[in-house]
Amino acid sequence: MATRNVVFPAGRQALYERNRYSPAIRSNGLLFVSGQVGSREDGTPEPDLQAQVHRAFANLNATLAAAGCTFDDVIDVTVFIVDPEQKFEAIWEVVPEYWGQAPHPTLTAVGVTWLYGFDFEIKVIAKLPQAST
Numbered sequence: 001m002a003t004r005n006v007v008f009p010a011g012r013q014a015l016y017e018r019n020r021y022s023p024a025i026r027s028n029g030l031l032f033v034s035g036q037v038g039s040r041e042d043g044t045p046e047p048d049l050q051a052q053v054h055r056a057f058a059n060l061n062a063t064l065a066a067a068g069c070t071f072d073d074v075i076d077v078t079v080f081i082v083d084p085e086q087k088f089e090a091i092w093e094v095v096p097e098y099w100g101q102a103p104h105p106t107l108t109a110v111g112v113t114w115l116y117g118f119d120f121e122i123k124v125i126a127k128l129p130q131a132s133t
Helices: 013-019 049-066 084-094
Strands: 005-007 024-027 030-037 074-082 106-112 120-127
Touching (some): 030 049
Antiparallel strands (some): 030 120
């Protein structure tokens, strides 16, 4: 098996090691980012929904930056939302702050019943800068 080219954002490696997964992996010119939630540094959920979404994007952006990417490099997004019928509008008030200008990445939104105490999770695939491939 080939060694995975793992990307760790600064200051959060212990959290990922404790939970036994990689935050992101570089492969064939792409960056595959694990789902990012609105967790504080200790891994606990941010209690306010919109603050949780802001923190999820901050965690995502830290992972992207560790690979030399920005959200502009994102080509595919999957979001998971607990109780989307009630929470979608509040979440989508925050998203444009991070989404950037059109054309936007592809999006799949999935309603779920449980996210380990979180209400929102975002995972992405991004194109790596040429120097990182």
